[in-house]
Amino acid sequence: MMKRFFLTLAAFAALGALAQSPTLTIYSGRGQSLVEPLVKQFQEETGIRVQVRYGTDAQILAALQEEGARSPADIFWANTAGALGQAAARGLLRPLGETLLKQPAAFAPASKAWVPVTVRLRVLAYNPQKFKPEELPQSLMDLPRFAQERGLAGRIGWTPTYSSFQDMVAGIIALHGEAKAREWLQAMKALSPKAYASNPAMLDAIRAGEVDLGSTNHYYLVRFRRAGYNLGMHYFKEGDVGNLALVTGAGILKTSRNLVAANRFLTFLLSAKGQQYFVGNVGEYPLVKGVVLDPNLLPLEEALAKSPKLDLEKLPLDRALRLLRETGVL
Numbered sequence: 394m395m396k397r398f399f400l401t402l403a404a405f406a407a408l409g410a411l412a413q414s415p416t417l418t419i420y421s422g423r424g425q426s427l428v429e430p431l432v433k434q435f436q437e438e439t440g441i442r443v444q445v446r447y448g449t450d451a452q453i454l455a456a457l458q459e460e461g462a463r464s465p466a467d468i469f470w471a472n473t474a475g476a477l478g479q480a481a482a483r484g485l486l487r488p489l490g491e492t493l494l495k496q497p498a499a500f501a502p503a504s505k506a507w508v509p510v511t512v513r514l515r516v517l518a519y520n521p522q523k524f525k526p527e528e529l530p531q532s533l534m535d536l537p538r539f540a541q542e543r544g545l546a547g548r549i550g551w552t553p554t555y556s557s558f559q560d561m562v563a564g565i566i567a568l569h570g571e572a573k574a575r576e577w578l579q580a581m582k583a584l585s586p587k588a589y590a591s592n593p594a595m596l597d598a599i600r601a602g603e604v605d606l607g608s609t610n611h612y613y614l615v616r617f618r619r620a621g622y623n624l625g626m627h628y629f630k631e632g633d634v635g636n637l638a639l640v641t642g643a644g645i646l647k648t649s650r651n652l653v654a655a656n657r658f659l660t661f662l663l664s665a666k667g668q669q670y671f672v673g674n675v676g677e678y679p680l681v682k683g684v685v686l687d688p689n690l691l692p693l694e695e696a697l698a699k700s701p702k703l704d705l706e707k708l709p710l711d712r713a714l715r716l717l718r719e720t721g722v723l
Contacts, residue, residue: 416442417654418465420457422450422472422556423641424479424591426620431670435661441654449478449715450556457485457646458704468658472556474502474509475563479707480704481506486644493656497680500640502706507644509574511661511677513638514696515561517627518614519606520599529627533561533608534569534637537580549586550595550607553722557610557639563591564637571712578720593617608635611624615676615687624641631699640699 402409421428425447436443448456450471456478457464469486471477480486482703486506494501501507517529530539540549552558587593592613598604598701600622606667614626629635643662645655661667667681678693679686690696693703717723 398711406420410545412700414649415605415654415660416444418466418650419443419445419468419470419658420466421445421447421470421537422441422453422476422664423447423470426509429673430674431662431667434666435658438668439654439657439661441657443658446644449554451710452484452641454479458483460648462648464646464648466646467648467651468643469507469656470508470641470643472641473560473708473710474500474705475560475710476501476556477642477644477710478504479506479572479706479710480644480646481706485646487647487649487652489659493659493663494537498682499680500642500705502642503704504706507642508659509640509642510665510670511641511671511682512638512674512693512697513557513610513612513641514628514700515557515608515635515639515675516611516614517606517629517635518596518599518609519625520602521625523605524578524625524676526627527627529606532633532696533629534565534577535585536576536608536634536635540584545584545605547585549581549584549605550589551581551586551599552592552607552609553717554588554590555592558608559606559710559713559717560639560708561634561637562717563710564701564703564707566709566712566716567707568634568701570625571716574713578716581721582720595621596624608637611690613677615690618689620675628699632701633699635700636699636701637703638697638705640680640705642661661682 481504488505548549555569592609595607596617617624649655668681668684671677672679
């Protein structure tokens, strides 16, 4: 995947050299299928040329470190606050002005180096033909025991290469310590879970009866349910790491040579039009007031009450990645 990312970098560098006008270059940890229509809308409305290079948050952080001052990137648009917090701690991001930072209603980072854009919660997706909601565990930490008792070896899906899953593991470390996180990963691994490259692929597998359940982001289930698929969405008990709220966001890199365009893009993400896109097309929670919410979702305040209270900018992503490699999950 890293090799593919750098090949993409080379291709876009060649295109950028041919461009007759300044190009806004975005490194995006957000999936292409989720955000490409919004990027195209921004281009059409502003006339600003945009090139997006997609990868995981971890890949992008590694690429930015390797490229250093040579990086062509203007914006880091990340899947999770943990990655943005790392970018800020490494001195990769420019401080943002109060005009941008005051727009989101919550999650303003202490670093003031990036702006929160949307929120999603981790939830448990499951086959409602196999389980009743009251049968499911009340904590993500109890999932291995529950699966073992129910004979679910080989019937669990997970997405260990996905950045939100990795942030969830970082959340386990932050809440329960590294030893407990290691124990949980090893117990899960002992159940022979099936790894999927994406959440839609895992949900398709649940729908098709290949597996019975798996932890995911709530908006994937929203999208599948809108398409008419019968999938269950389970919240764990209040404050459980299995309900971890994850914030997407974006910051302007110090390497940026297109500051005006970069600021316009962040402003667009926080506009009513941009925020409504995330609600209607992706199924995420907006962070700007005045946006019409999906009536099928919990109100934002109620949803956030289910999440543990953590400093999302300081999630120990490096430790989580190391632990995932040490346990052989990655």
